[in-house]
Amino acid sequence: VIVLLNGQFLPEEKAVLSVFDRGFLYGDGLFETMRVYGGKPFRWQQHMERLRRGAEFLNLRLPFVPSELRQFAAELVARNGLPEAILRLTLSRGVGPRGYSTKGADKPNLVMTLHPVLAIDPQNPPRWKLITASLRVPAHEKLSTFKTCNKLPQILARTEAESQEADEALLLNTNGDVAEAASSNLFWIEDGKICTTPLASGILAGVTRDVVFEICERLGMRVQEIAIQPETLLQAQGVFLSLSTLGIVEVLKLDDHDLRRSPATEKIRFAYEDLMRNETA
Amino acid sequence: VIVLLNGQFLPEEKAVLSVFDRGFLYGDGLFETMRVYGGKPFRWQQHMERLRRGAEFLNLRLPFVPSELRQFAAELVARNGLPEAILRLTLSRGVGPRGYSTKGADKPNLVMTLHPVLAIDPQNPPRWKLITASLRVPAHEKLSTFKTCNKLPQILARTEAESQEADEALLLNTNGDVAEAASSNLFWIEDGKICTTPLASGILAGVTRDVVFEICERLGMRVQEIAIQPETLLQAQGVFLSLSTLGIVEVLKLDDHDLRRSPATEKIRFAYEDLMRNETA
Numbered sequence: 001v002i003v004l005l006n007g008q009f010l011p012e013e014k015a016v017l018s019v020f021d022r023g024f025l026y027g028d029g030l031f032e033t034m035r036v037y038g039g040k041p042f043r044w045q046q047h048m049e050r051l052r053r054g055a056e057f058l059n060l061r062l063p064f065v066p067s068e069l070r071q072f073a074a075e076l077v078a079r080n081g082l083p084e085a086i087l088r089l090t091l092s093r094g095v096g097p098r099g100y101s102t103k104g105a106d107k108p109n110l111v112m113t114l115h116p117v118l119a120i121d122p123q124n125p126p127r128w129k130l131i132t133a134s135l136r137v138p139a140h141e142k143l144s145t146f147k148t149c150n151k152l153p154q155i156l157a158r159t160e161a162e163s164q165e166a167d168e169a170l171l172l173n174t175n176g177d178v179a180e181a182a183s184s185n186l187f188w189i190e191d192g193k194i195c196t197t198p199l200a201s202g203i204l205a206g207v208t209r210d211v212v213f214e215i216c217e218r219l220g221m222r223v224q225e226i227a228i229q230p231e232t233l234l235q236a237q238g239v240f241l242s243l244s245t246l247g248i249v250e251v252l253k254l255d256d257h258d259l260r261r262s263p264a265t266e267k268i269r270f271a272y273e274d275l276m277r278n279e280t281a
Numbered sequence: 282v283i284v285l286l287n288g289q290f291l292p293e294e295k296a297v298l299s300v301f302d303r304g305f306l307y308g309d310g311l312f313e314t315m316r317v318y319g320g321k322p323f324r325w326q327q328h329m330e331r332l333r334r335g336a337e338f339l340n341l342r343l344p345f346v347p348s349e350l351r352q353f354a355a356e357l358v359a360r361n362g363l364p365e366a367i368l369r370l371t372l373s374r375g376v377g378p379r380g381y382s383t384k385g386a387d388k389p390n391l392v393m394t395l396h397p398v399l400a401i402d403p404q405n406p407p408r409w410k411l412i413t414a415s416l417r418v419p420a421h422e423k424l425s426t427f428k429t430c431n432k433l434p435q436i437l438a439r440t441e442a443e444s445q446e447a448d449e450a451l452l453l454n455t456n457g458d459v460a461e462a463a464s465s466n467l468f469w470i471e472d473g474k475i476c477t478t479p480l481a482s483g484i485l486a487g488v489t490r491d492v493v494f495e496i497c498e499r500l501g502m503r504v505q506e507i508a509i510q511p512e513t514l515l516q517a518q519g520v521f522l523s524l525s526t527l528g529i530v531e532v533l534k535l536d537d538h539d540l541r542r543s544p545a546t547e548k549i550r551f552a553y554e555d556l557m558r559n560e561t562a
Contacts, residue, residue: 001376026433103443137419
């Protein structure tokens with residue numbers, strides 16, 4: 001496996017960082033995870049735009065310009081011979097003095113890694129069972145909208161899901177409303193509208209979430225951002241998740257409740273696959 | 282500088298970790314920060330006990346037994362010739378497959394580093410100005426009681442404090458109550474009682490916070506754990522912070538408000554310094 005570290009392509013065993021890197025010490029960094037399809041990262045530009053906004057919010061410097069990063073990504077795919085893959089880009093604040101202050105930490109580290117992806121059988125796509133995680137995420141938190149390297153709540157929630165033989169965990173926020181799932185945004189269908197929780201619910205501003213908005217517009221489906229209580233979610237005409245690595249994943253079960261299934265989910269899933277194929281062709 | 286990495290003493294430039302370490306990727310780890318005084322880490326056992334509980338909560342394996350860790354710490358102090366220092370111990374989950382699931386990540390990494398400490402002038406100890414951070418931490422969150430490597434909220438809050446020329450940031454929780462400060466627990470004096478926020482406010486279970494409880498008991502001062510609104514805090518007879526690196530730090534100002542000062546703060550601070558001197562002698 002070949003890894004990109006600060007502009008250098010290295011075999012993975014040589015891709016190492018100081019134990020004083022603030023990413024390791026405090027999760028002081030950001031990342032992006034993209035689906036590489038036919039050799040091309042899908043929606044590269046949106047991922048870079050979110051990274052740029054997050055870096056601005058955290059006052060992190062991006063050590064390369066977008067065109068350099070795009071070239072690095074292409075070369076990483078080529079060197080690894082993995083045209084179907086997951087690409088992860090991590091930006092950490094690098095080494096600085098001990099403590100939470102970021103003063104004196106001005107040499108960020110940038111890493112890109114490529115990971116194998118499981119091919120989806122179009123006849124039998126993943127359909128998931130969710131459980132409700134016991135922890136709560138803060139509502140109205142701008143930090144949550146960015147993809148930061150602080151992911152312990154998501155790790156704990158996922159672990160809880162696995163311990164109950166579920167695929168993914170539903171996260172509620174401190175108001176008791178539905179936020180999102182541990183690694184994905186959540187959509188549901190109600191009165192023929194495609195609904196999802198607003199950013200103010202304390203959720204990640206998902207790139208795939210935005211792609212779903214686009215698809216619905218093209219398909220002439222109405223979209224609504226609205227808060228929802230977990231009990232109400234059980235009454236939805238259909239529920240699905242959006243995530244960069246897998247696209248659209250239908251939810252069949254939440255805790256002990258079977259959910260209804262809507263043909264709209266399949267329609268959006270097909271449109272997503274089409275879009276990915278076309279844009280990366 | 283000599284660093285301990287998985288039982289090996291290494292010069293800092295050789296103390297490196299894989300870019301696939303989950304501490305770097307997700308902040309998937311825990312740490313402890315201790316004051317080393319006269320060559321001995323103060324309250325080593327309480328720090329190890331919190332680490333042990335946190336590791337249990339996160340299902341992280343501690344790769345060394347307590348007596349080994351204690352010996353590593355002593356040797357690290359000796360090799361660096363730094364009997365007055367801050368010792369940081371970090372435990373990360375190590376390398377595992379991509380994604381939030383912890384499955385397959387079973388080789389944790391353990392790091393100890395030693396950092397210089399500024400000597401406190403007993404005649405002129407630090408006294409701080411606080412500002413109220415604009416972000417909110419979740420109330421009632423068990424994860425917050427442990428010292429995890431997810432510290433972006435604290436980093437943002439500290440950065441906000443620095444931008445207003447303050448020393449530290451006060452964190453409120455999602456209920457609007459006072460939680461703690463970015464790197465310290467908070468105490469105030471009211472009707473002659475020493476008060477602090479309860480763990481349910483979403484705070485770290487501070488080792489120094491527990492030491493303050495002990496000291497108050499010895500001094501015959503009553504202690505109360507109670508939630509408080511930020512407005513009420515302004516009326517307190519005195520306010521101070523507790524943190525392992527500096528001990529007791531009086532707060533002089535919160536945002537634009539001068540705070541009252543109580544002789545109890547100095548009493549507790551002296552008792553703390555005494556205790557540290559005696560226990561490490």
